Amino acid sequence: MATRTRNTDRRDDALSKERIVEAAVAMLDEAGESGLTFRALSARLQTGPGAIYWHVANKDELLAAATNAALTSGMTAEAAAGPPKDVIRAIALIMFDAIDEHPWLGEQLSRGPWQGVTLQICERIGQQIQAMGVPAGLQFTSASALMIYILGAARQNAANARMHPPGTDRAEVLETHAAAWRGLDPEQFPFLHDIAGQLRDHDDRAQFLDGVNLILAGVGDL
Amino acid sequence: MATRTRNTDRRDDALSKERIVEAAVAMLDEAGESGLTFRALSARLQTGPGAIYWHVANKDELLAAATNAALTSGMTAEAAAGPPKDVIRAIALIMFDAIDEHPWLGEQLSRGPWQGVTLQICERIGQQIQAMGVPAGLQFTSASALMIYILGAARQNAANARMHPPGTDRAEVLETHAAAWRGLDPEQFPFLHDIAGQLRDHDDRAQFLDGVNLILAGVGDL
DNA sequence: ACCTGAACACCGTTCAAGT
């Protein structure tokens, strides 16, 4: 119970960019991207929509701030130590889990250029690529391939999750999916028809990691 | 100059899903995703907004139809013959070029599950994966890793392109970008600071292909 | 400096009414 001595203390109901972003993240988590509205947000903060514009330029800035806030909280936790490939796998999983927890992050992270946290992650991956001894001319290609895969896969996973209500039975969803692929014309879709059976015991997170390892194997060849 | 004999002939100004989708693609190309509006579209087709809803359920269906139309026109052109890896590279480049030409495709393709043309592409890539002799248990991982990378990279490229007006000098953009990275604190961003120099002679399409080859190398190891 | 909330210029979508 700290006594309120510093003059930086604020009344609990005072508006600030921090509080706005915090509320925005909560609303995005609860109601998805379409649930975040300046009207709904200002109602939650008990003000008018115009008040928010004093602290935030527009919705794009708000979404960018929410993205950075949601990702940063997960990123700082992990200390980046160990063999380069292990560190990359760890970073990848942190991002996968963050996007799994905040599905709206998927859309946001793969929009526009890398900056803020995304740039930091790119940097971290790049450092590991260098530590792996990849030739200078191929470092950027390797790092950006990993980056693109990680963001793309996590985003894909979030999109899939959004298709089904949170409580849906996992096995049932997979079975439905498998049945759809098995039902495809074997003449026209031999591949998808074939591998439909593999979907039964399918772990999204494990397959995500398999993909990362696949790229890491390719990077190791360089 | 075919004579109008068949009763399937329509007056040129008759509305149809085909004409609507065609106009939608044109508007997306000209004005981007925010340029496609039911009001603007109906004005272009010289009707009211309600007329469109007779042929199309909603905007999502319209965007999906536009996506399929824009991608299909490019896909059918190429005959898929040759060594598996070559075919995969060819498919990848077709998609890259299609998204480069229709930047709005990037957003659309990585939204929701694979279906329509996207499913066909997945099938085609999967067939080549099988032809490469990849073990059954790793075929899906390989195909989806390629798929995710191709979609993600092309999307990233489209996002970058959208940042700059079409006429902008390429070298100038790269130089600005390189300067930004070079300006990063070397203590905090050693990797990005280091590779800034490589950006000067940077070819997005070539690097995209490098990434595909990287994954193909990893798949070859399996 | 910071907040209020009505108002503006839009959206997607619906639906009675027409042909």
Place this chain on the structure above:
DNA sequence: ACCTGAACACCGTTCAAGT
């Protein structure tokens, strides 16, 4: 069967006016 266009329920954003 197909089209019309006004109307509904929203958006993001602005801005005069308040404290």
